[in-house]
Amino acid sequence: MENPAPLPRMKLLLATIFTLTVIEFLQSGMLAFGASPISGQINASPEEYSIVTAAYAAVAITAIAKMRWFIERLGWRRFILLSIAFFLTGAGISGLATSFPQFLLGRLVMGMGGAAFMTSARMLVNLIPPSPARIKGIIAFALGLSCAISAAPWIVAQFVGADWWNGIFVLLAALALLAAFLAAITLPDEPLPEESHTHAHFGPLLVMAGGSFLALFAVQRALYDFYSTLPYLLALTAAGVAAVVWFAWHQHGHERPLLRLRQLARRRYLTALGVFTVGYMVLGANNTMLPSLVQRALGFPWHVAGTVQAIGLTASIAVFFLKLRIIRTAPSPQKFYVAGFGALALFGWLLSGLTLEADLWRHVLPAIGLYGMFIVLILATTAIHGFTEFQDDPVAFFHAQQVKNMLAQFGTALGVAGANLLLQWRTAEHYALLNRRFVSGDVEMSRQLEQLGTWFASANGAHGAAQLALGQLAQTLNQQAALLAQLEYFRLLVFVGLGLAALMAWQRTLSVPKPA
Structure with missing residues (x-):
């Protein structure tokens, strides 16, 4: 090996x-x-x-x-x-x-x-x-x-x-x-010589596994009882983080560690880990938000939502092959990072302006294509340039990949949890505000009920028209609350993308050294 x-x-x-x-x-x-x-x-x-x-x-x-x-x-x-x-x-x-x-x-x-x-x-x-x-x-x-x-x-x-x-x-x-x-x-299938084997470290590994679960579980629980059990959630988070930090400290100081964390403590690699973690958090959050946006907020059926998202994400394949052509003559990653995070900002900007009447093919599909561009330019570029310091040491390179993918699992789960937490919190806030108009005697509500009642009566007869009109308004209220919450998330992505694009344009840690 x-x-x-x-x-x-x-x-x-x-x-x-x-x-x-x-x-x-x-x-x-x-x-x-x-x-x-x-x-x-x-x-x-x-x-x-x-x-x-x-x-x-x-x-x-x-x-x-x-x-x-x-x-x-x-x-x-x-x-x-x-x-x-x-x-x-x-x-x-x-x-x-x-x-x-x-x-x-x-x-x-x-x-x-x-x-x-x-x-x-x-x-x-x-x-x-x-x-x-x-x-x-x-x-x-x-x-x-x-x-x-x-x-x-x-x-x-x-x-x-x-x-x-x-x-x-x-x-x-x-x-x-x-x-x-x-x-x-x-x-x-040949195993390595026994003298090169790493130690088992079963105890510290279990501590790290327990810490990871506690930290993620605390974030997940915040979806349901943030206000009522805040001290409990903070205690769980602190215990989880402490367990993971202890594992890292134990490995850093061990003569034959399971993971060579001391050797991996290089500025270039740590910067790459940060980029990877952000990328996988966005991946997890968008995997949650995009289906919710298309199905729950915009009201499109499953097969349409899946088709549009799949077609949009095929842009990642085209961008990957374009990147291969560019990298042969211009290998510096700076432009790819700026373009990738810029694509994320543009993706967020396009989706942050949607309305309930949005057309999937004209308004959502181009944005998803930009998201596919972000995935390839950020994750693939970092995969190429983040591990160059370990190319001559197979063991260190292996450990660097392990740590990166451990953080990828954590970042993806954290992105899913954070997106769910934001979606539930902001949807509830917007629903409460919109629901204030959903009362008997409100002029606008009465007008819409009358219009809908007339339409349902002409289509289905007078029987039950008022109840159908009220149900339609309630469904629209839920859609609007969900849409407003998701628009806030995509506005947040605009600032995240622009900020990281500026940071990556300024940084030099992941840049290819210029030839003498």
């Missing part, structure tokens, strides 16, 4: 990298977009479904931290096959679940295996000997990311439209079986 030899089956290795990456981003995208129908099928409240997100992230972070320890002892082939076995078992439990506890168990088992797919896919690129051919591995990895993010909403919309939500897990299981076949015939 440390000194890779040329592999005769290059195309199969590239297919393995592509498939593992697709599984990781497809499952996260599908379960985010399909949260509402899945919750209904397993009789889970929004609060319970949010616990699944926090628990999965905690298990995933732990599994990623431990993966090199397993690879040292099992070799690549056995490790990937074992991970896929856990993933398949979890997918089976999740797909057959009829209750929240069953679904939670399934997702935890999936996390034990599938959490390492993205890190594994990236590290398998290093099995290609240092040469121009290695860029093919990077392309396979990035293309898998772009294709999965684009396809996830459309696939979920088809499954939900066919009243077969379990199909999500059938598809994931089929892709996992394909990955197992590719890994079995492609990957080496």
Whole structure:
């Protein structure tokens, strides 16, 4: 693993990298977009479904931290096959679940295996000997990311439209079986010499896992009882953060750590971690906000929402290939960061001006295309330039990838929780303000009731026309409150994007050094 030899089956290795990456981003995208129908099928409240997100992230972070320890002892082939076995078992439990506890168990088992797919896919690129051919591995990895993010909403919309939500897990299981076949015939299986093995660190790892869950659980709980249990939530957050900090301190000072955090404390890498964390937080938040905007606020059906989002996100594929052409002659990342965060700001600006009469194809689709541009330019650029200090040290490079993907899991879950918290809080505030006009005697309300009552009476007869008119107004009130809350979120993205674009234009830490 440390000194890779040329592999005769290059195309199969590239297919393995592509498939593992697709599984990781497809499952996260599908379960985010399909949260509402899945919750209904397993009789889970929004609060319970949010616990699944926090628990999965905690298990995933732990599994990623431990993966090199397993690879040292099992070799690549056995490790990937074992991970896929856990993933398949979890997918089976999740797909057959009829209750929240069953679904939670399934997702935890999936996390034990599938959490390492993205890190594994990236590290398998290093099995290609240092040469121009290695860029093919990077392309396979990035293309898998772009294709999965684009396809996830459309696939979920088809499954939900066919009243077969379990199909999500059938598809994931089929892709996992394909990955197992590719890994079995492609990957080496030699473990590393025992003298190079890292220590187990089971106790500190459990502390870190518990801390991650407590911190994420506290954020999730803030959705439901922020004001009534604020001291309790602050205590949980403090305990979770303290546990994670203790784990980092323990690893930093250990002679044979599970993760070489002391060696990773480089300015360039830490800056890259910050960019990655922000990127994955935005990814998690937008995975929550976009379906809510299109379905709940604008009132479009599932299959339309999934199709528009998927088509818009295919822009990420086109942007990726354009970036490859540009980077050959102008490799400096500065322009990509500015363009990426600028695209995020423009995405937020376009969506912050929507009304209930917005057209999906003219007003929403171009904005989603800009969001796809942001994903590729920020995440792919940082993946290329954030790890250059560790290229000559395979172990440090591996650990750097592990830490990055642990933070990716945490950042995504934090983005989902933050978006839900903001959506619930601001929707309630706007609903309370709008509801003040929803009283008997209000002139505008009476006028609209009269107009709607006349229309319903002409279409359905006089019987029940008044009740139908009142119900229509109540639905419009809910839509307006949800839309106003989401518009505030997208306005916030404008300032975040502009601020980060300015910061990345000014910083020099991630810049390519100019030749002498």
